[in-house]
Amino acid sequence: MQSTAHDFKDNVSEALADPNLQDSLAMLKVGFSERRRQAAARLPEFEALRDAARDIKNHALANLDFYLEEFERKVLALGGHVHWAPTAEDARRIIADLCKSVGARTVAKSKSMVAEEIALNEHLEKIGIAPIETDLGEYIIQLRHEPPSHIIAPAVHLTKDQVADTFLEHHSPLGFTKRLTERNDLVAEARYVLRQKFLDADVGLTGANFLVAETGSSMLVTNEGNADLSNTLPKMHIVLASIEKVIPTLEDAAILLRVLARSATGQESSAYTTLNTGPRRDGDLDGPSAYHVVILDNGRSSVLGTEMQDMLRCIRCGACMNHCPVYGAIGGHAYGWVYPGPIGAVLTPQLIGVEEAGNLPNASTFCGRCESVCPVRIPLPGLMRHWREREFERHLQPKAVRQGLALWSFLARHPKLYRRLTGLANRLLALFGRANGRYGSLPLAGGWTRYRDFPAPPPGGTFHQQWARHGGSRIRP
Amino acid sequence: MSTPPSCARPRRVALFVTCLVDLFRPSIGFAAVKLLEEAGCIVEVPPLQVCCGQPAYNSGDRATTRAIARQVIDAFDGFEAVVAPSGSCGGMLIHHYPGLFDDDPALKRRAEDLASRSHELISFLVDVLGVKQVTARYEGTVTYHDSCSGLRELGVKGQPRGLLESVQGLKLAEMKTPEVCCGFGGTFCVKYPEISNAMVGEKSADIAASGAGTLLAGDLGCLMNMAGKLQREGSPVRVRHVAEVLADMGDLAPIGEPEGKR
Numbered sequence: 001m002q003s004t005a006h007d008f009k010d011n012v013s014e015a016l017a018d019p020n021l022q023d024s025l026a027m028l029k030v031g032f033s034e035r036r037r038q039a040a041a042r043l044p045e046f047e048a049l050r051d052a053a054r055d056i057k058n059h060a061l062a063n064l065d066f067y068l069e070e071f072e073r074k075v076l077a078l079g080g081h082v083h084w085a086p087t088a089e090d091a092r093r094i095i096a097d098l099c100k101s102v103g104a105r106t107v108a109k110s111k112s113m114v115a116e117e118i119a120l121n122e123h124l125e126k127i128g129i130a131p132i133e134t135d136l137g138e139y140i141i142q143l144r145h146e147p148p149s150h151i152i153a154p155a156v157h158l159t160k161d162q163v164a165d166t167f168l169e170h171h172s173p174l175g176f177t178k179r180l181t182e183r184n185d186l187v188a189e190a191r192y193v194l195r196q197k198f199l200d201a202d203v204g205l206t207g208a209n210f211l212v213a214e215t216g217s218s219m220l221v222t223n224e225g226n227a228d229l230s231n232t233l234p235k236m237h238i239v240l241a242s243i244e245k246v247i248p249t250l251e252d253a254a255i256l257l258r259v260l261a262r263s264a265t266g267q268e269s270s271a272y273t274t275l276n277t278g279p280r281r282d283g284d285l286d287g288p289s290a291y292h293v294v295i296l297d298n299g300r301s302s303v304l305g306t307e308m309q310d311m312l313r314c315i316r317c318g319a320c321m322n323h324c325p326v327y328g329a330i331g332g333h334a335y336g337w338v339y340p341g342p343i344g345a346v347l348t349p350q351l352i353g354v355e356e357a358g359n360l361p362n363a364s365t366f367c368g369r370c371e372s373v374c375p376v377r378i379p380l381p382g383l384m385r386h387w388r389e390r391e392f393e394r395h396l397q398p399k400a401v402r403q404g405l406a407l408w409s410f411l412a413r414h415p416k417l418y419r420r421l422t423g424l425a426n427r428l429l430a431l432f433g434r435a436n437g438r439y440g441s442l443p444l445a446g447g448w449t450r451y452r453d454f455p456a457p458p459p460g461g462t463f464h465q466q467w468a469r470h471g472g473s474r475i476r477p
Numbered sequence: 478m479s480t481p482p483s484c485a486r487p488r489r490v491a492l493f494v495t496c497l498v499d500l501f502r503p504s505i506g507f508a509a510v511k512l513l514e515e516a517g518c519i520v521e522v523p524p525l526q527v528c529c530g531q532p533a534y535n536s537g538d539r540a541t542t543r544a545i546a547r548q549v550i551d552a553f554d555g556f557e558a559v560v561a562p563s564g565s566c567g568g569m570l571i572h573h574y575p576g577l578f579d580d581d582p583a584l585k586r587r588a589e590d591l592a593s594r595s596h597e598l599i600s601f602l603v604d605v606l607g608v609k610q611v612t613a614r615y616e617g618t619v620t621y622h623d624s625c626s627g628l629r630e631l632g633v634k635g636q637p638r639g640l641l642e643s644v645q646g647l648k649l650a651e652m653k654t655p656e657v658c659c660g661f662g663g664t665f666c667v668k669y670p671e672i673s674n675a676m677v678g679e680k681s682a683d684i685a686a687s688g689a690g691t692l693l694a695g696d697l698g699c700l701m702n703m704a705g706k707l708q709r710e711g712s713p714v715r716v717r718h719v720a721e722v723l724a725d726m727g728d729l730a731p732i733g734e735p736e737g738k739r
Binding site: 329429467472 | 729
C-alpha cells in the first residue's frame with residue numbers, strides 16, 4: 001500500500017478529530033488489555049513462557065538459513081513447492097504467475113499482513129484477478145477500500161453502525177436490503193455472502209503464523225475458520241510468509257501458541273489452529289492439489305546480526321498496540337502504512353525507509369508498556385531509540401529540534417555556565433509567574449502551552465542556589 | 478520519622494537533584510533530603526551535577542549522552558548511594574548508562590558501579606533502608622499516578638502507597654488506570670503536542686473520576702504535565718510530588734499555584 005507515514009502529523013490531527021474512531025478506540029483500550037491481563041494472571045508460568053518464546057525465536061533467527069532450508073526440504077518431500085521472494089515485487093510476480101497457471105479468476109484470501117505489505121490485492125486486481133478477503137474484519141475494510149488499522153483486528157477503527165452502513169451499501173445488490181443493527185445478524189450476513197465466494201475461488205491464499213521446519217508445516221490461527229475454507233476448498237493453496245516466521249519444531253510452536261493468543265485477545269488459544277502440511281495426498285478426502293509456500297525477505301535479512309535484530313522475533317499478536325497509549329489516542333491508520341503501533345514504529349522504517357517513516361519511532365513517550373507485555377520480550381522502546389540515533393546521525397530531524405538539542409547539550413556539558421543560566425531562568429520565571437503560579441503562554445513553549453498551563457517555579461532560587469546559600473544543608477523552604 | 482535506620486552507621490548518600498527539580502520545584506529536593514536524613518543518612522549534593530542526559534539520549538544523540546554520563550559518573554564517584562527523586566532519571570542511571578559504554582570496558586565498569594549504587598528515592602527508603610512509615614499529616618483524598626520509568630524500569634508501585642498509608646489524615650483513592658502514561662515523555666510533549674494532549678486529557682478525566690482532591694506522583698515531568706492540563710481545564714485538583722507529602726511539606730503551594738495558596 002501507498003505509505004502516508006510521511007504525513008504522520010496530519011494523519012494524527014485527522015484521527016483525533018474523528019469521533020467514530022475515538023469511540024472505537026475507547027472500547028479497544030479497555031477490552032484487549034484487561035483480557036490479556038486476566039489471561040496472563042491465570043497462567044502461573046506465563047512469564048517463564050515468555051522467556052521460552054523469546055529464546056525459541058532467538059535461536060531460530062541465529063540459525064535462520066538452516067531452518068529455512070530444512071523447511072524447504074520438508075515441503076518438497078511432501079510434494080509442495082517453495083518460492084523465495086527477495087523483494088515485494090518478486091513475491092507479487094510469483095503469486096500472480098501461480099494464479100495465472102491455474103487460470104484463476106478469484107482468490108480467497110485469509111488474513112495476511114505480509115500480503116498487505118506487498119500490496120498484493122492491488123496487483124491482483126490490476127491483472128484481472130479478484131482477491132476476496134474472507135476474514136470478517138478484512139472483508140469489511142476491503143468493501144470500504146481501507147487498509148487495516150490493527151494487525152489482528154483490521155477493522156477495529158470502525159463502529160458497528162459504520163459496518164451496518166457498509167453492508168447495506170454492498171449487500172443490497174445481492175438482495176440484502178435490510179439495514180442490520182445486531183452484531184450476530186451482521187456476522188451471519190457476511191458469512192452467507194462469503195460462503196459462495198469460498199466455493200467459487202480458484203486459489204486460496206493464507207498467511208502463516210509459523211513455518212515449522214521439522215515437518216514442513218505452515219501453521220495458522222484464526223477465530224473464524226475462514227483460513228480453513230481458504231486452504232481446503234480451492235485447488236491451489238498459496239502460503240505467503242516472511243522469513244522470520246520459521247521455527248524449529250512443533251514443540252516450539254506449542255510454546256509460542258501458548259503466549260500468542262493470551263497476549264493477543266486473552267484467549268487461551270484461538271478458536272482454530274490449522275497445520276497445513278503439503279498438498280492433498282492419495283486417499284485424502286479434501287485439500288488442495290497444489291501447495292506453494294512463498295517466502296518473503298523484503299529487507300529483513302539485512303537486520304540479522306544488527307542491533308535491530310530483535311524486531312524479527314515478533315509473532316504479530318498486537319499486544320504492543322493494544323497497550324500503547326499513543327496507538328490508543330490515534331489508532332492505526334495514522335501510522336500511515338501496514339504495521340501500526342510500537343512494532344510498526346520499529347518495522348516500518350526498516351521496510352520502507354526511515355526518511356519516509358521517521359516520525360513513527362519518535363512518536364513515543366517510551367512509557368515501556370509495549371515491552372512489558374510483548375510475549376517475546378522485544379525491547380521496543382530501545383529499538384525506537386536506535387532509529388532515532390540513525391536519524392540523528394543522518395541529520396534527518398527538523399533543524400529547530402537539532403539546534404535546540406545542540407544548545408542544551410553544550411550547556412549540560414558546562415555545569416557552571418548551566419548553573420548561571422538556570423539561576424537566571426528560574427528567577428525570571430518565578431518573578432513573572434508569581435501572581436498566578438503558572439503561565440498560560442510562554443515564548444518558545446507553544447507546544448506546551450497550547451494545551452497546558454506551564455507551572456512557574458516558586459520564588460527563592462534553584463535548588464542548587466538555595467543549597468549553597470545555606471552552606472550545603474537542608475533548610476525548610 | 479519513627480522507623481530507625483536499617484544500619485548502625487549512617488550512609489553517605491548523594492542526592493541527584495535532577496534538572497527539573499533544580500529549576501522548577503526545589504522543595505522536592507529538600508523533601509528528599511529530609512526523608513533521607515530522617516532515615517539516618519548523611520546527604521551531600523555534588524555540585525557538578527546537571528542532568529542525566531535523557532534529552533540527548535532519547536533524541537538519538539549518543540555522543541552527547543556519553544559525555545554527560547561521564548560527567549555524572551565522575552560527579553557521583555565514591556558515594557555509597559546515589560538517590561534521585563525521579564524514576565525516570567534513576568532509571569537512566571541504573572538501566573541505560575552501562576549500555577552506553579559497550580566499547581569502553583573501563584568506563585562500562587564505572588557505569589555499572591554507579592548503576593549498582595543508584596536508586597529512586599521512595600524505593601531506596603522502603604527497599605534499602607527499610608522505612609515503613611513516616612511522620613506526616615495531610616488532610617484529604619489523594620490519588621497516585623505511577624510514572625512509567627519508575628513503575629516499569631524500577632518496580633516502584635507498592636512502596637509509595639505503603640508509606641502514604643502512614644500519613645495521618647490521608648486517604649488514597651486509586652484511578653482506574655494509574656499505570657497508563659500521562660503523555661509527558663520529555664521532548665515528546667512538545668514534538669507531538671496533539672497526541673500528548675489527548676493522553677493527558679484522558680489522564681485528567683481519570684484523575685477527576687477518582688474523586689481525589691490531590692494528585693501525587695514521583696516524577697516532576699509528569700506532574701508538571703498533569704498539573705498544567707488540570708489547571709488549564711479549571712480543575713480544583715492540587716498536584717504535588719509524593720516526597721513532599723511524605724516529608725510533611727504538604728502545606729507548600731501546590732505545583733503551578735501561587736505562593737500562599739494551599
